[in-house]
Amino acid sequence: MKIEFNKISRLEQNLVLKQGLIKVDGTFCRVSNNLLKVQVHIDGNIKIICSRCNEEYKELINEEVDLLISNGIYKDDNSKDAVIECINGIIDFDELIKDEISSIQSDYHMCTKCTDINSIYEKEF
Ligand SMILES: [Zn+2]
Numbered sequence: 001m002k003i004e005f006n007k008i009s010r011l012e013q014n015l016v017l018k019q020g021l022i023k024v025d026g027t028f029c030r031v032s033n034n035l036l037k038v039q040v041h042i043d044g045n046i047k048i049i050c051s052r053c054n055e056e057y058k059e060l061i062n063e064e065v066d067l068l069i070s071n072g073i074y075k076d077d078n079s080k081d082a083v084i085e086c087i088n089g090i091i092d093f094d095e096l097i098k099d100e101i102s103s104i105q106s107d108y109h110m111c112t113k114c115t116d117i118n119s120i121y122e123k124e125f
Pocket residue numbers: 050051052053054055110111112113114115
């Protein structure tokens with residue numbers, strides 16, 4: 001789903017997306033002239049690579065994600081919030097969610113096997 005930044009109003013609008021086994025629902029609205037707030041709930045199975053044994057496995061995620069998106073380069077250096085810059089004036093929600101999911105995937109993850117090995121290890125030593 002794509003939407004032009006300039007067409008987004010200050011009233012909250014619903015956002016519902018599906019990407020494979022992942023469901024996304026939430027809202028978005030404009031919070032200032034150049035800033036858009038997106039609040040979504042991401043829910044579903046994603047493929048994760050175990051950081052310990054490199055095996056791929058599926059993990060059920062259930063995450064609340066808040067995003068701020070600026071129209072063009074974001075200039076306010078005082079803000080501590082991470083702001084995503086939208087350069088071409090068009091918000092592509094599918095891409096945004098894809099990026100969020102890959103950032104979840106790139107976190108440190110351990111499969112259940114490795115988690116079990118770790119807990120045995122902790123008990124014995
Ligand atoms: Zn593992």
